[in-house]
Amino acid sequence: MLGLDDKIFIVILSIGVIGLFRIVFWLHKIYWxxxxxxxxxxxxxxxxxxx
Numbered sequence: 539m540l541g542l543d544d545k546i547f548i549v550i551l552s553i554g555v556i557g558l559f560r561i562v563f564w565l566h567k568i569y570w571x572x573x574x575x576x577x578x579x580x581x582x583x584x585x586x587x588x589x
Contacts, residue, residue, distance in 0.1 A: 540548075
């Protein structure tokens, strides 16, 4: 049988893992958005140079 401390530790561990995945997922989404905006800005700047 698991003791109370063991159960608390497992809960914290599982929340920590899920939390880490969530943080990584959000960072990945933000990173992609920033990259897309950067690409648009570079494209826009190049279009301005052509004129």
